[in-house]
Amino acid sequence: MTITDLRTVGADTSAVHFARVAGHIGADVSGVDLSRPLDREVADAVVAGLHRHKVIFFRDQHIDHAQQIAFARNFGPVTASHPYDDDAPTDFPEILKIDNREYERKFGVKAASYTNEWHTDVTALVNPPAVSILRAGNTPVRGGDTSWTNLAAAYAGLPESIKELVDGLRAEHRFGGRHPVFKEGSNYGDKVARTPLIAEHPVVRVHPVTGEKILFVQPGFTSRIVGYSRRQSDALLDLLFDEVTNAAYTVRLRWREGTIAVWDNRATAHLAPGDVNHLDVARVLYRTTIEGDIPVGVDGASSVAISGEQFIGS
Numbered sequence: 055m056t057i058t059d060l061r062t063v064g065a066d067t068s069a070v071h072f073a074r075v076a077g078h079i080g081a082d083v084s085g086v087d088l089s090r091p092l093d094r095e096v097a098d099a100v101v102a103g104l105h106r107h108k109v110i111f112f113r114d115q116h117i118d119h120a121q122q123i124a125f126a127r128n129f130g131p132v133t134a135s136h137p138y139d140d141d142a143p144t145d146f147p148e149i150l151k152i153d154n155r156e157y158e159r160k161f162g163v164k165a166a167s168y169t170n171e172w173h174t175d176v177t178a179l180v181n182p183p184a185v186s187i188l189r190a191g192n193t194p195v196r197g198g199d200t201s202w203t204n205l206a207a208a209y210a211g212l213p214e215s216i217k218e219l220v221d222g223l224r225a226e227h228r229f230g231g232r233h234p235v236f237k238e239g240s241n242y243g244d245k246v247a248r249t250p251l252i253a254e255h256p257v258v259r260v261h262p263v264t265g266e267k268i269l270f271v272q273p274g275f276t277s278r279i280v281g282y283s284r285r286q287s288d289a290l291l292d293l294l295f296d297e298v299t300n301a302a303y304t305v306r307l308r309w310r311e312g313t314i315a316v317w318d319n320r321a322t323a324h325l326a327p328g329d330v331n332h333l334d335v336a337r338v339l340y341r342t343t344i345e346g347d348i349p350v351g352v353d354g355a356s357s358v359a360i361s362g363e364q365f366i367g368s
């Protein structure tokens with residue numbers, strides 16, 4: 055493939071262009087104005103580009119909460135902000151404010167986001183969001199970058215013998231994964247204890263649009279391999295997390311005002327930064343999520359809820 059091919063491969067239309075920014079994942083999108091409703095052809099191109107590139111980046115898009123929600127609807131029904139969050143802006147219950155200064159109050163620990171580990175959004179739900187859209191509010195002068203990894207590439211890179219093993223496995227997902235994050239007695243600690251969300255997902259899910267096999271585990275939520283002893287589970291999860299977080303499969307974004315990132319939450323994990331927690335800086339981002347389907351494994355078996363209901367959008 056030539057360099058020209060690499061720059062234009064994707065779902066280009068006459069209006070929309072995708073320029074890859076890393077080897078396995080990520081593209082910059084141009085030719086789209088997110089402050090206006092998208093034409094059908096443009097919206098279809100953006101959705102197709104998302105499925106191909108897994109995370110897409112828009113720059114210099116200065117939009118507000120209502121415009122972000124309107125843009126999000128191109129990807130499907132928009133959910134409420136978060137199953138545990140109750141301080142979305144009054145007029146915009148779909149908006150989750152991610153503010154490093156507020157998480158210490160909520161969690162009882164310093165954090166830039168829900169977790170500073172690699173994670174896929176809210177896989178403690180039986181139907182984790184299909185897509186997440188994150189818009190820059192206040193961006194720090196330095197630090198606070200977000201990284202994403204391609205979970206289809208992580209699966210594809212496994213040796214055949216490990217693929218055969220993990221194709222038939224299922225794993226439990228809960229907040230904090232193997233290491234609960236919320237301090238007992240904190241705002242979130244209480245909510246998680248009162249209404250736990252726990253789901254069992256296939257370790258390898260089949261993407262409903264692309265048909266790709268996705269290595270659907272990450273340290274933020276995956277707590278154990280079902281049917282394995284603790285030691286067996288930890289050993290295998292350590293190996294799989296190493297693959298998922300292999301830098302070769304990742305892309306890293308420097309936020310600035312007007313930046314918007316959209317990721318396929320069914321095919322990626324991402325890492326909130328740990329490098330701003332010691333700085334006296336404000337890092338504010340606004341997230342919306344799209345209702346997800348219930349994952350299906352290689353054997354056709356679906357995820358099940360151990361505790362909690364489906365998270366439905368409108």
Ligand SMILES: [Fe+2]
Pocket residue numbers: 167173174175324
């Ligand atoms: Fe996240």
